[in-house]
Amino acid sequence: MADSGDLTSLLLRVEAITKNFGAVQALKGITFDVERGEVVALVGDNGAGKSTLVKIISGVYQPTSGKIILNGREVHFPNPAAAHAAGVETVYQHLALIEELDVADNVYLGRETTKYGVIGRMMGVLDRRQMRRATAAALESLHIKIPAPTMPVRMMSGGQRQAVAIGRAMTWGRQLLILDEPTAALGVEETEQVLAMIERLRDEAGMTFLVISHNMQDVYRIADKIVVLRQGRHAATLRKQETTMEEIVAYITGAK
Amino acid sequence: MSALPLTRQRAVETVARYGIVLVLVIMVAALTVLSPIIRGEQFFLTSRNLIQVALQAAINAIIATGMTFVITSGGIDLSVGANVALGGVTAALFMRDTGIGPIGGFFVAMAVGGLCGAFNGLLITRLDLPPFIATLGTMGMFRGMALIISDGRPVYGFGREFLQIFARQIDLPLIGAVPTQVVFALVIAVVFWWVLNRTKFGKYTIAIGGSEETTRLAGIPVNRYKMGIYILCGLLTGVAAALLLARLSSGDPTFGTFYELDAIAAAVMGGTSLSGGEGSIGGTIVGALVISLVRNGLNLFNVPSYWQDFVIGAVIVLAVMLDRWRKRQTRRV
Known part of the structure; x- marks a missing residue:
């Protein structure tokens, strides 16, 4: 959810970003702000x-030159x-x-929770029950209605x-x-x-x-x-x- | 494209999923009935013949389990047959000429398989070659190496101990005598069913096959997982190479020809989609049994063995057609 730790309203500043692909200059210095x-x-x-x-x-992609400033700090x-x-x-x-995975598997893609402690984490044993429960709760809190977290996206x-x-x-x-x-x-x-x-x-x-x-x-x-x-x-x-x-x-x- | 109602979609999925089990049941019933009619005696439903069927299926099932991961990830490995030959010959030579012993020999075959898989993985991830082309090339390379190191001749004399360990039968309670190779295949199937369906490795295998780019954008190191998938397929092929070496008691550089065909057929018949994103280890095992039954049935009825490859190839074409049809029936948008 939105982080209100910073007092200024500026969230993102894109500063003089350029990007070259070989000889082609796709971006020639873009600057704009996004406020919270x-x-x-x-x-x-x-x-x-x-x-x-x-x-x-x-x-x-990485910019050829220019800065990205998030929350007042330059980020890479x-x-x-x-x-x-x-x-x-x-x-x-x-x-x-x-498409081949269900809703919960998609929501947690790349961020899986595992079970069985340290060994389970090393082996990557998925805790699907927990992920499904959390997905249902998260989507519910966003008022997003889907049939079931176990439904394949397809x-x-x-x-x-x-x-x-x-x-x-x-x-x-x-x-x-x-x-x-x-x-x-x-x-x-x-x-x-x-x-x-x-x-x-x-x-x-x-x-x-x-x-x-x-x-x-x-x-x-x-x-x-x-x-x-x-x-x-x-x-x-x-x-x-x-x-x-x-x-x-x-x-x-x-x-x- | 018209989308069917959800209940109908589910029905199509269920048929596609378990249809192969039905095929297996029908084949067993048909061979049981036909065998006494055509041959005048029950040749099919004897424990000796069934053990033969299971043994043939076992080696293919082990390779096909690895192939299921590869195909599910959207790839293909055409080099497994050549890998079987190279692993078998290398293990046989090591056991014959050095003192590594039978267990050492087993691990040599696995190591060769794993290295072959890693080489495939490197070509596919680092050089960005299409899996079909990369493994078509390595199929030739691995087969060539098997012929080179064996001088084109079968390797014998690597010790009876190896056969006694890896090609015997063990007595199980209730079931009776079962070949160790079948036990190997079953244990591997259960372990890798679990890996595919219950672990991150399995989930990412499916995700990469579904959409490699989406998986990468989710922050997952796709190339590392693809390497793992090809190495896994190689390692399992190495296990199969060791078992075949024990079963046939010689390391022959021409072994394993067309094994890729059987492994791919088992996987796609079992519901693993050649377009990636879907795989079923249970289906692959049933698929391997069906292929073994097809070969066995053709043998029982004295059909020339040349027909076997023809039939297996036709079965692949049929299975892929069915998969396409199912996708059209169930995919929205």
Whole structure:
């Protein structure tokens, strides 16, 4: 859950991040802030650098230069596990869950609890009963409704899957949740459920979100702040109250 | 794609899961009935023949248990047959020419198997080769090495003690005389059923087969686990190599030909998905028994042995078709 140990409201600062892939400069110096308890949307056309940036914040890629400052301290994430340890969780569009595993196994993927003491831990003997109980309780506390923690994800609808993926990230992400196109694969009703869930988690749990989306309606609805990228550069940071959907689109396309 | 109602999905899953048991029951019943009709005498349901069936199944079941892990992780190991030959020949040479003794010989076979598995794992994780290509290559390399170190000839004279330990029968209460090799296979099956279903190693094997990238993003050291999976398959193949060496009392560099076919067939017939993410050790053991029965049945009815590989190959194709069908029936989205 949201950590309120720090008095300042600044949670994450991305400072002058660049990323080169060989000769290609994917990110050319990106700077923006994310404050505690707000939903920040990261928007931009295909190839604007959104995914690269998110992968840097979540420890998949290393920046060529620039800093990531979390809670006032510079952090380095050499791998996803390091980002997880710092309380940064990412829900990837197509890579959120393992379809063949059940809900509890997914929620605890990479963070299994074991039984039989030290020997059990060395052998990695899963304590599934404990993990199922904790999963049911965690999802319940987030008001996420799923049929059963023992249901294979393969048998669930797109909305249920996204709810489980966000629930999983919420269970572990004490600081920041990054959502990659959370509604792209969903129908109208399911999209509404996921958006309502993000708003509820922000308002009730004080959770902070960085959301990548193509869908301007969704962005305009849930975001407090919109960061626009264009061709690897930071094009604009807009407060929702002070902007319009047309202005956002103008920044994305380069008309402005 | 149309999704079936959940109850229907569950029904399809159940049939796919336990269908192979039904096949086993039907085959036993059919062979029991047909054997006296065709051969004029009950050749099938005799303890001698059944022990033969179990013995044949045992060695395949041990390899197929390792193969189940590999296939569940989304990989394949085509080198197990060659690995059997290399492990057997190496162990036979060591026992013949040095004083390591029968237990030492057993561990030499296992070590060779484990090293072969580690080599496969390195090619797949470090050099990023597709498992099919990597193990196709090592299949040739391992077989070649078995021929080189044995000069292409069978190795004899490694001591009767080895056979007495690894190819005898033990008397079990209630059941009677059972070959040690069958006991080996059963113990291995139980242990690795537990590993696959109750431990992190098993869970990550399934996760890697489901989506390697998702597993990596969850912070799991995927390559380390993949190495472990191929080494496990190699070690179990080494055990099988030692048992085969004891059963046939010679180390022959041509042994184990097509063993990969039988092991893959046992796994996929038992419900392990060639596309990864799903595996069943229980199914694999039943699959190994069915294959052994197919061979036994064809023998009993004097079908030329050339047909056996044809039938086993056709069974693989059929099992994969059924797996695809099941996935279409049950997968949403």
